[in-house]
Amino acid sequence: MEEGEAALNVALEQLKIAAEKLNLDPGIHEMLKHPKRSLIVSLTIKMDNGELGNFIGCRVQHNDARGPFKGGIRYHPNVTLDEVTALAMWMTWKCAVVDIPYGGAKGGICCNPKEMSTGELERLTRRYTSLILDIIGPHRDVPAPDIYTDAQTMAWIMDTYSQFKGYSVPECVTGKPLSIGGSEGREEATSLGVVICAREAAKHIGLKFKGAAVAIQGYGTVGWNAAKIARDMGCKIVAVSDSAGGIYCPDGLNPVDIYEHKSKTGSVVNYKGCKNITNEDLLTTGCDILIPAALENQITKANADKIRARIVVEGANGPISLEADKILYEKGILLIPDVLANSGGVTASYFEWVQNLTREHWMLQEVNRRLENKMGKAFSAVQKIAKQEESDMRTAALMLGVGRVSEAIKTLGLWP
Numbered sequence: 041m042e043e044g045e046a047a048l049n050v051a052l053e054q055l056k057i058a059a060e061k062l063n064l065d066p067g068i069h070e071m072l073k074h075p076k077r078s079l080i081v082s083l084t085i086k087m088d089n090g091e092l093g094n095f096i097g098c099r100v101q102h103n104d105a106r107g108p109f110k111g112g113i114r115y116h117p118n119v120t121l122d123e124v125t126a127l128a129m130w131m132t133w134k135c136a137v138v139d140i141p142y143g144g145a146k147g148g149i150c151c152n153p154k155e156m157s158t159g160e161l162e163r164l165t166r167r168y169t170s171l172i173l174d175i176i177g178p179h180r181d182v183p184a185p186d187i188y189t190d191a192q193t194m195a196w197i198m199d200t201y202s203q204f205k206g207y208s209v210p211e212c213v214t215g216k217p218l219s220i221g222g223s224e225g226r227e228e229a230t231s232l233g234v235v236i237c238a239r240e241a242a243k244h245i246g247l248k249f250k251g252a253a254v255a256i257q258g259y260g261t262v263g264w265n266a267a268k269i270a271r272d273m274g275c276k277i278v279a280v281s282d283s284a285g286g287i288y289c290p291d292g293l294n295p296v297d298i299y300e301h302k303s304k305t306g307s308v309v310n311y312k313g314c315k316n317i318t319n320e321d322l323l324t325t326g327c328d329i330l331i332p333a334a335l336e337n338q339i340t341k342a343n344a345d346k347i348r349a350r351i352v353v354e355g356a357n358g359p360i361s362l363e364a365d366k367i368l369y370e371k372g373i374l375l376i377p378d379v380l381a382n383s384g385g386v387t388a389s390y391f392e393w394v395q396n397l398t399r400e401h402w403m404l405q406e407v408n409r410r411l412e413n414k415m416g417k418a419f420s421a422v423q424k425i426a427k428q429e430e431s432d433m434r435t436a437a438l439m440l441g442v443g444r445v446s447e448a449i450k451t452l453g454l455w456p
């Protein structure tokens with residue numbers, strides 16, 4: 041099965057589990073299986089060598105019962121409509137779990153950004169924005185960064201959108217640079233939320249967070265910031281990896297040094313004094329807390345049994361298959377699911393949007409205080425359901441998210 045199809049299967053199965061537990065109206069269950077709207081776009085741009093480059097992209101809007109659609113845009117060679125649909129569905133639950141007034145969406149372009157110049161990426165982003173322009177907007181659908189897109193990408197989207205409108209519309213996109221209305225703390229927010237969840241999970245199982253050994257898969261925005269924040273909070277980072285492989289150092293790594301090494305060499309591997317390991321080794325390495333912060337479907341029935349961490353916190357969306365979920369649960373590993381664990385990013389996006397709409401700029405302390413508050417509430421709410429239902433945290437989080445969305449759908453009623 042192709043990766044995107046696998047991700048969509050996981051998302052649909054998760055919805056089914058929640059629907060059964062909640063005794064969901066079959067009509068609403070059926071409605072939630074499908075996105076409200078999917079737009080596929082064909083993108084042709086001029087490449088630097090003068091030739092034309094052709095790419096396929098999409099924007100999938102899953103549900104907007106609780107507010108405007110919200111979700112990132114991913115640039116990756118494996119992007120498919122199925123994958124983006126799964127990610128859009130997860131955004132719907134995520135926004136509901138952390139209780140921000142948004143629905144869920146996701147966008148993607150199938151491309152290899154590592155082989156493209158800045159100019160090519162800018163032309164691709166602007167072309168994509170022009171083709172989805174009719175269905176996005178500050179009160180319709182608000183994009184944000186995801187894998188291989190960043191604050192600069194968001195700036196190009198804002199500029200393209202604003203040029204079409206004829207006036208500046210900073211609130212049309214989040215995750216922007218600070219100079220054009222971005223929020224303090226947005227870049228690190230997903231990772232801060234992940235580490236807050238890890239800390240709460242440690243408290244729950246009586247594990248001492250200070251000094252806990254942490255392994256992180258993925259050294260992009262989420263992975264590297266999580267390493268930095270976890271270390272600042274006293275954890276020991278024993279292993280990290282990226283798409284080229286990983287490194288292991290039982291005495292603890294300095295995330296900033298590793299970041300500099302990766303910036304110079306293109307990867308975390310071959311760092312002095314560390315043992316090179318594979319991504320597979322990283323997942324099964326001896327540690328207290330494992331943070332998968334890369335792509336979907338990394339922990340499956342093939343390796344779940346070998347996971348040795350006591351806590352797994354999903355920095356990525358959908359890194360664990362359904363079978364692996366069960367295996368981890370039976371092994372007594374506490375799993376903090378993506379829709380809760382990585383909701384700090386979209387929560388800070390919401391704060392950015394509120395600041396843009398009110399033309400205000402909050403201090404970093406204010407953003408982080410509100411983030412801690414939102415995430416803390418969501419964590420307790422999920423924990424409470426898990427206790428009541430005697431379920432794992434994933435089932436509890438999905439029950440909370442799907443339940444809130446279904447409540448909104450029922451309250452709105454149906455038009456016509």
Ligand code: GLU
Nearest residue numbers: 111112184186385386389
């Ligand atoms: N791409 C991030 C996610 O998967 C952030 C989305 C957003 O801020 O809208 O949650």
